């Protein structure tokens with residue numbers, strides 16, 4: 001028998017994700033890494049006490065340099081501007097986003113933002129009073145942006161790989177977009193938080209952006225890759241010519257990030273470069289295959305993002321409403337993410353999709369998939 005659950009109200013995706021954090025639930029909701037540590041990662045975690053002593057002794061800028069070199073290097077971002085003092089570490093990528101938003105609003109009132117994308121990006125931009133103009137993902141990837149759009153905004157913001165679609169902007173497309181932004185004096189901002197999952201997102205973005213001459217800002221993130229219990233670094237990386245008060249606002253908010261976390265990031269990134277990242281990519285691919293196999297014979301179900309490699313996967317639930325499926329599986333203790341809020345400009349476009357997290361242990365993923373599968377097959381109100 002289904003448990004009687006209190007009605008829920010969730011105003012954003014994070015509130016939906018918070019509902020899943022009860023210890024007894026199967027949580028396939030948030031995109032944070034919750035899989036088991038690998039053997040090499042466990043070894044690094046076991047060394048945290050000695051890293052603490054090291055972090056307390058050594059100069060923080062030296063540790064920050066090593067962490068930056070290792071993390072950006074692991075991801076192919078060799079032209080990063082650490083030497084020029086432009087890789088600003090933050091407690092999280094959301095904080096980097098907040099600093100960017102507060103900087104942008106000093107010179108501009110509107111941002112062109114990719115649609116759909118994770119809703120804390122539009123929420124943070126709107127939170128400082130910026131007006132948002134949607135740029136459809138297909139449009140951003142396939143065509144030049146219209147002059148009328150570029151004339152009315154101070155920034156074009158692209159998430160690549162995108163959350164939830166996994167779509168990656170190619171090098172040729174990034175080059176062209178950067179040229180357009182240079183031509184119109186518009187800042188090109190990239191959220192690359194998911195780039196570790198997809199080798200296609202690991203060409204040297206900083207070389208492309210610098211060559212274009214455009215004003216640019218990139219947000220990098222360690223937070224989606226490793227199961228480090230929310231110990232993470234977000235980096236805010238502006239171009240030399242950005243002409244925004246980013247450093248000032250960063251220093252209004254923080255002095256620096258923890259050298260202990262930076263040391264841990266360095267060690268995890270070195271392990272990543274030494275095969276750990278490829279192993280993670282294989283794990284996510286295996287989890288994706290496991291999920292797809294579990295739903296292969298369920299009528300009216302499809303996986304939307306055929307080529308995605310990121311650690312989340314969208315499921316189209318046919319003629320059902322995602323919220324109805326969400327409620328049905330919630331009564332079985334499974335939490336997934338309904339997709340309408342990713343479609344921040346037109347939520348109805350996401351109402352027949354769910355997003356499932358792949359960065360979990362296979363047993364959790366399989367148990368969750370089976371609950372979802374039987375809800376879709378057995379519940380009469382959920383027949384597609």
Ligand SMILES: Cc1ncc(COP(=O)(O)O)c(C=O)c1O
Nearest residue numbers: 031092093094118163191193223
């Ligand atoms: C694309 C993207 N950027 C940024 C964030 C924010 O990350 P955090 O909560 O670690 O600040 C998220 C969160 O899931 C995200 O999906």
